[in-house]
Amino acid sequence: MSAATAQRRVIVVGGGLGGLWATLAIAGGGQKVLLFSLFEVMRSHSVCAQGGINAVLDAKGQRDSIDQHIHDTLKGGSWLANQPPVKSLCEAAPSLIRTFERMGVTFSRTPEGLLDQRLFGGVKHRRTCFAGASTGQQLMHGVDQQVRRLEAEGRVQKLEWWEFLGLVKDADGACRGVVAMDLRSLEVQAFRADAVVLATGGLGQLYAPQTTCSTNSTGAAASRVYQQGARFANAEFFQFHPTAMLGEDKTRLMSEAARGEGGRVWVPKDPADRREPGRILEAERWYFLEDWYPAYGNTVPRDIASRAIWRVCRELGQGVGGGDRVYLDLTHLDRGFVESRLGAILSIYRKFAGTDPLDAPMEIFPAAHYAMGGLWVDFEHDPASGGVTPGSPRNHATSIPGLYACGECDYGYHGANRLGANSLLSASYSGRVAGEAVLSCLAGIERGADDLPAAPFQDEVARQQAINRELMTGQGSESPFQLHDALGALMTDRVGVVRDNASLDRAIAALAELEGRAAHMDLREASPWANQTLAHARQVQDMIRLARVMAASARARDECRGAHYKPEFELPLPSAGDADGPAWQHYRERWRAENARWLKTTVAEHGIDGPRIDFEPVDLSVLAPDRPRDYR
Numbered sequence: 001m002s003a004a005t006a007q008r009r010v011i012v013v014g015g016g017l018g019g020l021w022a023t024l025a026i027a028g029g030g031q032k033v034l035l036f037s038l039f040e041v042m043r044s045h046s047v048c049a050q051g052g053i054n055a056v057l058d059a060k061g062q063r064d065s066i067d068q069h070i071h072d073t074l075k076g077g078s079w080l081a082n083q084p085p086v087k088s089l090c091e092a093a094p095s096l097i098r099t100f101e102r103m104g105v106t107f108s109r110t111p112e113g114l115l116d117q118r119l120f121g122g123v124k125h126r127r128t129c130f131a132g133a134s135t136g137q138q139l140m141h142g143v144d145q146q147v148r149r150l151e152a153e154g155r156v157q158k159l160e161w162w163e164f165l166g167l168v169k170d171a172d173g174a175c176r177g178v179v180a181m182d183l184r185s186l187e188v189q190a191f192r193a194d195a196v197v198l199a200t201g202g203l204g205q206l207y208a209p210q211t212t213c214s215t216n217s218t219g220a221a222a223s224r225v226y227q228q229g230a231r232f233a234n235a236e237f238f239q240f241h242p243t244a245m246l247g248e249d250k251t252r253l254m255s256e257a258a259r260g261e262g263g264r265v266w267v268p269k270d271p272a273d274r275r276e277p278g279r280i281l282e283a284e285r286w287y288f289l290e291d292w293y294p295a296y297g298n299t300v301p302r303d304i305a306s307r308a309i310w311r312v313c314r315e316l317g318q319g320v321g322g323g324d325r326v327y328l329d330l331t332h333l334d335r336g337f338v339e340s341r342l343g344a345i346l347s348i349y350r351k352f353a354g355t356d357p358l359d360a361p362m363e364i365f366p367a368a369h370y371a372m373g374g375l376w377v378d379f380e381h382d383p384a385s386g387g388v389t390p391g392s393p394r395n396h397a398t399s400i401p402g403l404y405a406c407g408e409c410d411y412g413y414h415g416a417n418r419l420g421a422n423s424l425l426s427a428s429y430s431g432r433v434a435g436e437a438v439l440s441c442l443a444g445i446e447r448g449a450d451d452l453p454a455a456p457f458q459d460e461v462a463r464q465q466a467i468n469r470e471l472m473t474g475q476g477s478e479s480p481f482q483l484h485d486a487l488g489a490l491m492t493d494r495v496g497v498v499r500d501n502a503s504l505d506r507a508i509a510a511l512a513e514l515e516g517r518a519a520h521m522d523l524r525e526a527s528p529w530a531n532q533t534l535a536h537a538r539q540v541q542d543m544i545r546l547a548r549v550m551a552a553s554a555r556a557r558d559e560c561r562g563a564h565y566k567p568e569f570e571l572p573l574p575s576a577g578d579a580d581g582p583a584w585q586h587y588r589e590r591w592r593a594e595n596a597r598w599l600k601t602t603v604a605e606h607g608i609d610g611p612r613i614d615f616e617p618v619d620l621s622v623l624a625p626d627r628p629r630d631y632r
Helices: 017-028 066-076 083-102 135-152 220-227 288-292 302-315 335-353 423-443 455-473 480-494 501-518 532-556 582-598
Strands: 009-013 032-037 156-160 162-169 175-182 188-192 195-198 238-245 264-268 326-329 362-371 403-405 600-605 612-617
Touching: 009 017, 009 175, 017 032, 017 135, 017 195, 017 423, 032 162, 066 083, 083 423, 135 156, 135 423, 162 188, 162 220, 162 455, 175 195, 175 455, 188 455, 195 220, 195 423, 220 532, 238 302, 238 335, 264 288, 264 302, 288 302, 302 326, 302 362, 335 362, 403 423, 455 532, 480 501, 480 532, 501 532, 532 600, 532 612
Parallel strands: 009 032, 009 195, 032 156, 195 403
Antiparallel strands: 162 175, 175 188, 238 362, 264 326, 326 362, 600 612
16 A cells, blocks of 8 residues: 555544544544543533634625735734735635534524624624524534544544643654543553644633633643644733633633623723612713724724723722722613523623623623644745645644644734634634645655654653652642642733733743742642542643743733733824824834834744743735724
């Protein structure tokens, strides 16, 4: 059998939308897939996505266009995203929605039976397809059913409740398999593969408990391959969702759809006003987003809204009750309309807050939500289309040969800030593209992983077992749970919504100290069966190393761009007025100068003493950055 026709084995790590789409593409192309997941795939964090998925269908007759979707995505990301992948992403979105439809996804529809679309932040057109307020869950059901079909045919094998620990590389440094741990038996085992796709999601647990992310969104897998040589890009860009529900245990997402469907954000004009919100008259309320950004109002992008809420609460002292909270108000909207469109988040708020958002405004504050940065991935530019070359083995390839990444764990599509409802789109699209790239990569392999000697696999198993033994028998005094708490507090306080270099310097020093402490843990548990503390301890160590990348990247970028905000380097926008006046001309000159210096991708490489930070150019071949972001 020739190399081109031989069946190969591919490992996909992660069972969310990115991993399932990659699995569909690879198994559908005739190759065998081993699908690893920390838990049942339908518990993946993709099911938590609420508001919708973007695609230009122009269902509302607003003369929306794919070119406008591309522009909104690039502008929303402060022009930092490589443009060919963004172009292909937006162009593929409509057909992706039709594919989901054929999978049986129950999108919300108009009374005429057409796909409904809602408004989301950073845009002026209704472009977001949705399934109530549980869109991610519905998309996952559709794709999961297709993967189950391939599983029944023997083309996919699921290994749920296994944790990825590290890569196995051959003598040339190419990825040829993984080492993983059975979370029940704690068995550590090597698995051979001709290519590996990492689709392990985000890293919001670096900010726990002030995060909307799942407890499994640790970023540990990405950290592990980074430590094995994969480059990590744009780590400083982390999105804080403006409308997170306050909670003692964690914060919970109140979808951006609430703003898109007409929700209004406000505080009492008098910060000393302690009346119930329903008793505060309209004239006594401050709708600050509408005042500051009249062109977009409550649908400004997330980074803009988060900083506005931060400013109102922390700098102006006008948060509700004098604290860190503002109102997200739905009470002026039709009750039946809100229930039908936002039922999932209403249920969450009722359950955990004990009040009904239809009767009283929700109380919200920004929380860590989404990583724009992630593993560096390549692409091949297609000059003919301006997008990426379909099926190129370079697409979504990391800097380690044979290793691909997709979904939130890569950095490919969002630049400095992600537009709402582009996450489900990028996860699905990137998974499919990565899968197609892997098929092309496999066609060029002459020597399969099964033909390799056993030594590199045995060596990596032994290394991972040694780490486990050291943790299980350690005589240290540090608790992994307390270290995680310290990490979350540190990141929230010093690498949060608003940053400054002095705080970042302290964070970098404190993280180095935390990493040292994490080498001396006491698990207080030596059980050889289902030892969750062992798995968590390993994740904490790798989260700290990834946090060092984020802090160092933030320290290296002395500007304000998207979610990365250092007030001391801000270029204040001139007052709204004549766009050709001298003030705006001078501002645009300074903005172009700043772009010449900082419109670059931050790239981190692992070093013994910490991350090494460098910068590389951004591909601007589709659309020249034409103007600064201005949502007023």
